[in-house]
Amino acid sequence: MTSEGVLASLRLEAGATKHAETSTWVAAQLRQLIADGQLAPGAKLPEEALREALGVSRNTLREAFATLHAERVVVRFPNRGVFVAHPTADDIREIYRVRRFVEPASLLWSPSGPTEDLAEIVREARGAAEAGDVPAMANANQEFHRALVARAGSERLDSLMKQILAEMRLVFASMASDPRFHAPYVEDNARIVELLEAGRAADAAELMADYLGRAERQLLAACKVPGYLGSRPR
Amino acid sequence: MTSEGVLASLRLEAGATKHAETSTWVAAQLRQLIADGQLAPGAKLPEEALREALGVSRNTLREAFATLHAERVVVRFPNRGVFVAHPTADDIREIYRVRRFVEPASLLWSPSGPTEDLAEIVREARGAAEAGDVPAMANANQEFHRALVARAGSERLDSLMKQILAEMRLVFASMASDPRFHAPYVEDNARIVELLEAGRAADAAELMADYLGRAERQLLAACKVPGYLGSRPR
DNA sequence: TTGCGACGAATTGTTCAACAAAACGCACCC
DNA sequence: GGGTGCGTTTTGTTGAACAATTCGTCGCAA
Known part of the structure; x- marks a missing residue:
């Protein structure tokens, strides 16, 4: 290109x-x-x-x-x-710092509405995973987190999350994307929906925090390998 | 002016x-x-x-x-x-929606560092309150919330909070500001610091959520009285 | 008096052309 | 080979221009 x-x-x-x-x-x-x-x-x-x-x-x-x-x-x-923008390792840490606040908070304190939209997104992600369609799966995963925060009903948190996910796309674009990266999280998302439906919001939030920690560590590790495009331009 | x-x-x-x-x-x-x-x-x-x-x-x-x-x-x-910008009642609801997520989350999940800065701000607010210096007290209260979110260590949450507080100032500027509005919250802030120091973060977060709910109701009520400057220009 | 349409003035949205200052590229020299 | 200096390119900022839109106001009719 x-x-x-x-x-x-x-x-x-x-x-x-x-x-x-x-x-x-x-x-x-x-x-x-x-x-x-x-x-x-x-x-x-x-x-x-x-x-x-x-x-x-x-x-x-x-x-x-x-x-x-x-x-x-x-x-x-x-x-x-x-x-x-070209996210650095520090930017990744910052992104996940925000996500570990916003996403569990959203699970815990959003008005408890229907979870059907979340379940639907999980189904889509599973379908894409089985079809081996990595971009679709990545998209669905992103959409899942967006929809999760959308439950808070706050325009401002929505746009914060939108920005964060946009930066995440830049992160993925910056590194040789391992197709297997997104796969495990599909099932985590499914589990979160289950917990939410069972009224176990606290457990869902805890799983989410844990999950985000894992994802962050994985991305930071990937930063260090040669596949990651150097630091600042020039 | x-x-x-x-x-x-x-x-x-x-x-x-x-x-x-x-x-x-x-x-x-x-x-x-x-x-x-x-x-x-x-x-x-x-x-x-x-x-x-x-x-x-x-x-x-x-x-x-x-x-x-x-x-x-x-x-x-x-x-x-x-x-x-001229905040409407809906904007106020939006502001507090965000704050009820971000501030309790910050109390619960920030790395537990020293609370000395928070205590210092509370002392300032008390001093201003006793001196009858309303602007200084309002400032100290704002600063308290800013410092609280700063504990999260996230640049992005910082700037979100900075924006929110800027909009809060616009809200106060929009209404005949009752000098007694800010006063009760000084003691709530003090209590929050105490709870935090005692390691009772969950209680602190709960108090904060409650406190924010009260403040929101109070502001929304004030919106309805004649003192509030009409809706949109023109 | 009150309401309404039209016309002129003021303001915004957008473009273009210019120039100083800073960064870039490159040949040159030690 | 590695700095050095100079011309070129790009950015930061300005000023002026013009169409499109809105605003203000005047006059007119009910």
């Missing part, structure tokens, strides 16, 4: 769209490209090339950069430019 | 400062003015006037707006402009 290809596809899409609030639209486009992995972690986002590809002015593009920067999707080095 | 006065003081400060990254600096200035209550909730932020007062270009100002918008300090109505 040469950056040339990315720019070309952007050019295509840009022509076809009417934009009401351009900078918002631009931010969404870039967010999408990054989430899809078409713009890899650490990649530079040069103003001139993107401006041309998106067919917007540099000012509008820079406004979009400001939003993405606030979302931590993108990092800014003064006078050097904007880069796709 | 005429908006004229605000602009004049901005003009003064603008001249004296060297700005390395101007848009960041502009965002910080505005954030400060809003936090201080010099720009009231619902106030319009006209581009031309601010541009002139800050001595920056409209583009730079708009980039700062993008940052503040992402922080929810400021609201954008397309083609109408940017306004200081």
Whole structure:
């Protein structure tokens, strides 16, 4: 995926769209490209090339950069430019620090509503696992955690979680992804739903905390192996 | 506090400062003015006037707006402009929804470190209360919650809490602030520190959840009285 | 008086062109 | 081979322009 290809596809899409609030639209486009992995972690986002590809002015593009920067999707080095965020080991620790607070809290203290949506996501993940469809399984796992936090009913926690999961995707994009990574967690998720349905929220929260600890250790270990793309760009 | 006065003081400060990254600096200035209550909730932020007062270009100002918008300090109505955020009753409910997750979680699951800083803040709050210094007491109370969440050691939760407290200041700025509002909570904070020191984190978390519920109800009730500034501008 | 539509003024959304300052790349020299 | 200096590129910021939208206000009719 040469950056040339990315720019070309952007050019295509840009022509076809009417934009009401351009900078918002631009931010969404870039967010999408990054989430899809078409713009890899650490990649530079040069103003001139993107401006041309998106067919917007540099000012509008820079406004979009400001939003993405606030979302931590993108990092800014003064006078050097904007880069796709590239999580370090410390970032991983930070991510899991947050998750170990938010996710068990959500299990414990969310208004106890129906768990059918969670069960459905688990079924999807199992299906994908059996079909050997790793991306679908990874997606379903992410969706599971998103749905879990959504139970809290807080817009702000939702968007925090969305950001965190976006950063998780960057983490996965940064390392040679072992297909077997996501598999064990499908069953953990299933168990969590069971506990929740049985009214054993405290046990579910404990399992979740444990599970997150395991995942963190696994990712940190993977950081140290050669497969992990070096630290900062340059 | 005429908006004229605000602009004049901005003009003064603008001249004296060297700005390395101007848009960041502009965002910080505005954030400060809003936090201080010099720009009231619902106030319009006209581009031309601010541009002139800050001595920056409209583009730079708009980039700062993008940052503040992402922080929810400021609201954008397309083609109408940017306004200081003006929390509604729903926003208050949302704020406390988040706080009831984050703060008890922080009490329960933060690495158990020294509580000396918390105790110190409680002493400050008591001092301010005795001196009848309401703003200082309100500040100390806010600082207490900030310090509590800081124990989690997560940069992201820190900034979430910082945003939440900023929005709380907007809530207080929106209503005729009863000086007696903050007082009872000083002693609750003290009790929480005691429980924490005694290793009774679960009790502390429970007290906190209860306390937050009380505060929310009180604020929601205050919303309904005439003192509260109407809903959205226009 | 009150309500309503229209017109002109002000403001926003977006683009373009320019320039200083900083970082980058590269040939050059020790 | 490893620093050094210089021209080139990119970023940070400004200023001006213009279409689109909203705002304010005036006049008119019920």
